[in-house]
Amino acid sequence: MNSSDRTPADLLRSALATDPARPLVTFYDDATGERVELSVATFANWVSKTANLLQGDLAAAPGDRLALLLPAHWQSAVWLLACSSVGVTVEIGGDPAGADLVVSGPDTLDAARACRGERVALALRPLGGRFPQPPEGFMDYAVEVPGQGDRFAPFAPVDPDESALVVGGMELSAAQLVARAGADAVERGLTPGSRLLSGLAYDSWDGLSAGLYAPLAAGGSVVLCRNLGKLSAEALEQRVKSERVTDKAM
Template sequence: MNATDRTPADLLRSALAADPARPLVTFYDDATGERVELSVATFANWVAKTANLLQGDLAAEPGDRLALLLPAHWQSAVWLLACSSVGVVAEVQGDPAAADLVVSGPGTLEAARACRGERVALALRPLGGRFPQAPEGFADYAVEVPSQGDRFAPFAPVDPDAPALAVDGVELTSAQLVARAREDAAALGLAAGSRLLTGRTYGSWEGLSTGLFAPLAAGGSVVLCRHLGQLGEEGLAKRVESERVTNSAV
């Protein structure tokens, strides 16, 4: 990654320039058997579409605060980078009533209704599938995002020193986030090409870092596992081998 990268969106642009075809996020849900692998290029395309939805249809502006009520999931990772691209503060498991807009999974819709701004719902179904029927009062992400543009340009440059992420009582600017991600990558022994397997949730900085930001900062990739405890030791060993895992943070 480039030393001049100061936002997560910068890190993604550098990854795209370096090797767009390599894997970036491999997601497993061990409760359903789902597996999704996204290359840097595919992930970046989802981020661009989501950022266009956020900036365009949802009229989000730099400094707005978005309550992100999603579990550790590949679509959660997309939303984190989309927020960074626009300059929106991602408040992971934040208070919807105090947020400018909310993005919710199927299990937190009632809590999300407290948001008086725009509301987006994700079904979190395999292959990014939509709800059978969109929840009342919410835009269905899977319906809205496909038609968005494949390229994104922010209306205003993102300030690296402005707040970017809030999680579990910690608030970081973009520059602080990138710096911490690099520190964590070094502590985990990550380098370009590393494959980090993690089963941590996205409810803490440690989970977000291992589940996205540290591998991205190192030029590596993440094997993000939800419900990893259901896999068992033998299954975990097979996954480590099949996914060519080099580092673990479970």
């Protein structure tokens, strides 16, 4: 994290400039056995493609509000940084009826249909797979994102003092989010190279901080685990060892 970083997108750019090859997000789903590891460069590429989709195809602009109906998942992390890149406010678990756009997983499609704006659906299948049958009324993210550009430039500069995130009844500007993530990283003792294993959901600041923002601010990485409760104590211990975990949030 540099002193000039004032948005989550700034944090990602700093990470990319420092060490693009290092791991940033390692994702496990212990209900399916899925494991995905994304380097800073690979994660940033997904963010750029998603931001281009958001700004271009979905016509999103700074100040728009996006209801994010996704679990703790590597693709959720991508959407959080893509929204920051465009200047769109992410409302975690927000009301689709009051949002300009909605991004939904397969289990929340019925609720997401209340959105009168653009609707995007994620199958959350291994390797970012698409829906076998696209949900009616939704854009299938896995179909649309691969063809997007690998570089992103916002049409309008992102104001760090404007709203970036709403979670658990709390609203944060981009600058407030970055400051809070940096403070959390210091409190946890995270440093460059730290590996934080998180089994927390993305429905609270603590979950978002441990599962993305604090490791990013510290120059570390996250081992993001969905359905961690299905793992035995022995298997968890082995994962901590094999992934070189330095801290845990569970």
